[in-house]
Amino acid sequence: MKYDTVVIGSGITGLTAALVLAQRGQRVAIVEKNRFAAPLLRRFRRGGVWCDPGFHYSGGFEPGGALSVIFRYLRMGDSIRPVPMNADGFDILRMGDMEVSIPVGLDRVEDALRAAFPQSEKAVRGYIEKVNAIMSLTPFLSFDLDYRDFSNNQHMIDESLDSFLDGLGAEKNLKELLGQYGQFLYGVPGNEVPFYIHALIMGSFYRSSQTLANGGDELVDAFLHRLDQEGVVMFCGSPVAGIEVDNNRTITGVKLGNGEMLECGSCISTIHPGLLVDLLPGGAVRPAFLSRLRGLENTEAAFATYLEVDDVPARLNDANFYRMRHPEALTHNSILAIMMAGSMSHGSRKKGLCVLKESPNSPISKELYGTSRRASEYVEYKEMETANTVERLLECYPEMRGKIRVADSATPHTYERYTGTPGGSMYGVKHSVNQIKLNSMTSIRGFYLAGQSILMPGIMGGAVSGVVTAANIIGLETVWNEVKQWRQ
Amino acid sequence: MTEQEIAERVKKIMVEEFELKEEILVPTASLYDELGLDSLDSVDLVVALEREFSFKVVRNLDEEKIRAIRQLKDIHEFIMEKQKAMQGEPK
Numbered sequence: 001m002k003y004d005t006v007v008i009g010s011g012i013t014g015l016t017a018a019l020v021l022a023q024r025g026q027r028v029a030i031v032e033k034n035r036f037a038a039p040l041l042r043r044f045r046r047g048g049v050w051c052d053p054g055f056h057y058s059g060g061f062e063p064g065g066a067l068s069v070i071f072r073y074l075r076m077g078d079s080i081r082p083v084p085m086n087a088d089g090f091d092i093l094r095m096g097d098m099e100v101s102i103p104v105g106l107d108r109v110e111d112a113l114r115a116a117f118p119q120s121e122k123a124v125r126g127y128i129e130k131v132n133a134i135m136s137l138t139p140f141l142s143f144d145l146d147y148r149d150f151s152n153n154q155h156m157i158d159e160s161l162d163s164f165l166d167g168l169g170a171e172k173n174l175k176e177l178l179g180q181y182g183q184f185l186y187g188v189p190g191n192e193v194p195f196y197i198h199a200l201i202m203g204s205f206y207r208s209s210q211t212l213a214n215g216g217d218e219l220v221d222a223f224l225h226r227l228d229q230e231g232v233v234m235f236c237g238s239p240v241a242g243i244e245v246d247n248n249r250t251i252t253g254v255k256l257g258n259g260e261m262l263e264c265g266s267c268i269s270t271i272h273p274g275l276l277v278d279l280l281p282g283g284a285v286r287p288a289f290l291s292r293l294r295g296l297e298n299t300e301a302a303f304a305t306y307l308e309v310d311d312v313p314a315r316l317n318d319a320n321f322y323r324m325r326h327p328e329a330l331t332h333n334s335i336l337a338i339m340m341a342g343s344m345s346h347g348s349r350k351k352g353l354c355v356l357k358e359s360p361n362s363p364i365s366k367e368l369y370g371t372s373r374r375a376s377e378y379v380e381y382k383e384m385e386t387a388n389t390v391e392r393l394l395e396c397y398p399e400m401r402g403k404i405r406v407a408d409s410a411t412p413h414t415y416e417r418y419t420g421t422p423g424g425s426m427y428g429v430k431h432s433v434n435q436i437k438l439n440s441m442t443s444i445r446g447f448y449l450a451g452q453s454i455l456m457p458g459i460m461g462g463a464v465s466g467v468v469t470a471a472n473i474i475g476l477e478t479v480w481n482e483v484k485q486w487r488q
Numbered sequence: 489m490t491e492q493e494i495a496e497r498v499k500k501i502m503v504e505e506f507e508l509k510e511e512i513l514v515p516t517a518s519l520y521d522e523l524g525l526d527s528l529d530s531v532d533l534v535v536a537l538e539r540e541f542s543f544k545v546v547r548n549l550d551e552e553k554i555r556a557i558r559q560l561k562d563i564h565e566f567i568m569e570k571q572k573a574m575q576g577e578p579k
Contacts, residue, residue: 433546443529
């Protein structure tokens, strides 16, 4: 059987792209190396609490927002019910002794930042203005645009967040706070992230941050139901062994680990682009492209700890708490993020909490982790990092001492195992002023790259990348005009 | 680095990374018509040059200059210019 399109990877981008194509009548297959679809989006249960490794909250769920429009267009609108977070402060940011609550709405974010940084009043205004301006020029963040606006990249300036804020005369701590906050949500420090990436991601959170009652499961269930309705074939437990390309540098198929060959007219790869080095046949692309894939710099990984708690501090019920690195502090040099308890407790008698910690360097080699997951060095490392996370949490919330039990934790190795992303990197390839963006098109006809490494990190970036890449195959004008009809 | 040294290193990239034959790599060779590079290759080329010569292309600053590159010798000139600019930068 020949497929119109084979999609590699069943994360948010792969699921979205496959459904867009199938809705337009294409015969589509998705291949996934894990035994089940969307392993990062899927929750798992430990000790009676739900653990959500990938999805915690997102922008774009408000009516007319990127995700709600995309999901309505994909006829999933009824199955996805976003839960608003605390409108007066969905993210509580603490840096040193300072605490800033980020409310919903760009105007209110401006007020909150001005109150916290009175000396940088003008800089804050300039910052919010520019975030707004960039969003209004970007398809999906604005549905007023024409399909031709996709090629307008004048606002995608290669200036870093730090340099932009310097230009506005922002004080050091404002720069530090926005830089670290963003870094946790897209994986790139303020001196490297292009300002427009910061603006698009943070702006969508500022507009409206919401979570889902059933966490990432809600997305996966809705997708699998719709993909089944549209006749998309899912191959799980099927790692890709190779991409098949003919002498004219045109895609012909995707070969699976079990030797099975899926012939196809086009293929969208949503896996980390660096993994393609081992999958592309010799001569299909120039060595320069492979060198580039090998040299890609990735975002940092995170260490996740899942806790069962007797009682959740009231404000963590509908807000996240970020403990930033203090610019002058020598210890605690990693950002800690406590994800709101809401979705982890839903439909469960026990209350749970997920704490994420930046985790740049794991001392465990890939080989050691690969040989035996229970190698004592690995277990030791995992226990130590978990204990450290708990200690950091208790520093922020001493009242929780004695009232928490560790349900499980996920190391960068765990993330790498399930996602394939080198080093378990949270957001894939770095979008950095020091790294030229990869193109979705490749020199192999019919072979496209998509996902957070290509377009933009996060759930929203991944979903938008899925739609845009599918649209590049079947016609951007048609798809965009269809999508736009679902904005109301 | 002299223009000669730059030319040698660019040639090496063209042979190893773009699988081009050394004999066609004359300074006046047109990248697109004679060497057969396309727009996707040109981005990979910029990345390869960045790595080889340890500079960073700044889109707003360099875009026009890169777009004006037609022949192999234009690359050499671009690199010379980048290096001059880098020497002027405070360390």
